[in-house]
Amino acid sequence: MDKPEKILATALRLFVTYGFHGTPTSKIASEAGVSNGTLFHYFKTKDDLVVALYTSIRGELNQFLVRQINTASTSKEKFRRLFVGSVEWALHNGDAFYFIQQFRFSPHLNLVSEEESRRQSEVHMELLQEARNANWLKPLPVDLIATLTASQISGIHQYLVEKTVSPDEQRKLIDDVFELTWATVANPELP
Amino acid sequence: MDKPEKILATALRLFVTYGFHGTPTSKIASEAGVSNGTLFHYFKTKDDLVVALYTSIRGELNQFLVRQINTASTSKEKFRRLFVGSVEWALHNGDAFYFIQQFRFSPHLNLVSEEESRRQSEVHMELLQEARNANWLKPLPVDLIATLTASQISGIHQYLVEKTVSPDEQRKLIDDVFELTWATVANPELP
DNA sequence: TACATTGTGGAGCGATTAGTCAATCAGACC
DNA sequence: GGTCTGATTGACTAATCGCTCCACAATGTA
Numbered sequence: 001m002d003k004p005e006k007i008l009a010t011a012l013r014l015f016v017t018y019g020f021h022g023t024p025t026s027k028i029a030s031e032a033g034v035s036n037g038t039l040f041h042y043f044k045t046k047d048d049l050v051v052a053l054y055t056s057i058r059g060e061l062n063q064f065l066v067r068q069i070n071t072a073s074t075s076k077e078k079f080r081r082l083f084v085g086s087v088e089w090a091l092h093n094g095d096a097f098y099f100i101q102q103f104r105f106s107p108h109l110n111l112v113s114e115e116e117s118r119r120q121s122e123v124h125m126e127l128l129q130e131a132r133n134a135n136w137l138k139p140l141p142v143d144l145i146a147t148l149t150a151s152q153i154s155g156i157h158q159y160l161v162e163k164t165v166s167p168d169e170q171r172k173l174i175d176d177v178f179e180l181t182w183a184t185v186a187n188p189e190l191p
Numbered sequence: 192m193d194k195p196e197k198i199l200a201t202a203l204r205l206f207v208t209y210g211f212h213g214t215p216t217s218k219i220a221s222e223a224g225v226s227n228g229t230l231f232h233y234f235k236t237k238d239d240l241v242v243a244l245y246t247s248i249r250g251e252l253n254q255f256l257v258r259q260i261n262t263a264s265t266s267k268e269k270f271r272r273l274f275v276g277s278v279e280w281a282l283h284n285g286d287a288f289y290f291i292q293q294f295r296f297s298p299h300l301n302l303v304s305e306e307e308s309r310r311q312s313e314v315h316m317e318l319l320q321e322a323r324n325a326n327w328l329k330p331l332p333v334d335l336i337a338t339l340t341a342s343q344i345s346g347i348h349q350y351l352v353e354k355t356v357s358p359d360e361q362r363k364l365i366d367d368v369f370e371l372t373w374a375t376v377a378n379p380e381l382p
Numbered sequence: 383t384a385c386a387t388t389g390t391g392g393a394g395c396g397a398t399t400a401g402t403c404a405a406t407c408a409g410a411c412c
Numbered sequence: 413g414g415t416c417t418g419a420t421t422g423a424c425t426a427a428t429c430g431c432t433c434c435a436c437a438a439t440g441t442a
Binding site: 098156180183 | 372
């Protein structure tokens with residue numbers, strides 16, 4: 001694990017515990033095992049570090065989701081992999097998922113370029129656009145469907161971390177909520 | 192508007208713009224038209240101020256929702272008022288709603304007492320528990336239904352503030368999404 | 383009027399922070 | 413060996429921030 005990666009990993013852990021401004025760069029550096037100067041050698045400012053962490057995490061998530069989707073063929077199955085995959089990734093990467101939410105409701109969000117934002121939602125949007133064009137989805141704005149689906153994902157995830165649920169029960173609940181979500185957005189006219 | 196209120200209102204505006212730690216107490220005081228000392232006369236610490244702002248906002252929202260619910264009689268109608276009321280309140284109180292999300296994904300959440308948390312979700316939970324007991328809802332955990340509903344509310348709200356939608360279109364979309372949500376959580380066996 | 387309580391102001395203190403800088407160090411290439 | 417380049421260090425600083433303190437004003441109370 002090279003130093004920039006180590007810095008990012010340490011920053012993630014501290015940010016979710018103490019918040020952005022609650023964690024001094026000096027603490028990130030020392031806990032990452034590098035000096036103060038090294039941190040600023042790789043990240044010009046603290047804000048730079050925060051944004052870099054966000055795009056790095058989103059990149060990993062997207063990579064994971066693409067791999068999930070590619071194992072399916074039909075639209076519904078792809079959609080299921082996207083949904084279930086997201087929840088499971090969130091469960092296995094609690095800190096990272098929490099950080100994403102934290103970041104999205106912070107002023108730092110404005111520091112992400114339009115281009116980067118688009119790239120991050122590309123996977124979802126392409127899949128949905130495709131399904132919509134093939135008439136698999138209800139005649140609703142695709143953006144709305146995307147937002148509602150994302151909401152359901154963070155909803156079921158939030159429930160699963162608050163309650164303690166056995167792994168079997170977890171899988172079943174995730175699948176149930178997926179079917180509910182699918183029924184919500186899918187066109188009932190077609191199979 | 193007395194000074195504590197003025198301080199809270201100013202803090203809200205600054206917090207959503209610059210974040211918690213991004214806004215110094217001195218700036219809150221000066222923009223609220225009071226001195227630094229006065230701020231700390233009413234709020235023992237900055238954290239106190241943040242938490243007080245949160246509970247104050249949640250209190251206002253709950254008061255508003257109770258009024259909405261009381262104008263309806265049937266379970267579904269109450270549920271509709273709760274849903275639509277939440278979205279409309281969020282649209283009319285953008286800063287406050289944004290702050291709630293910001294707060295929920297911050298370390299400050301731990302500073303809210305268990306008792307206060309329960310009081311805040313009382314309205315929703317009572318309504319849902321009632322509907323669940325009367326068999327209006329699907330046989331899912333009530334907490335899950337509550338979380339999923341809340342997710343849909345913030346989902347449609349997010350969509351409406353990102354896109355610019357005419358008021359008429361807005362009302363229609365909110366109602367559409369409510370019906371979808373109702374279909375998701377309601378027991379299909381009963382009317 | 384005398385006294386007590388509470389509200390208000392603002393200078394200032396101690397601590398912390400993001401970011402700098404001059405100095406070393408490690409390796410690549412000649 | 414000599415030279416160059418980028419990595420690494422950690423002491424340092426200028427600025428900021430949360431919060432205290434104390435003087436005084438306002439208001440009530442007897």
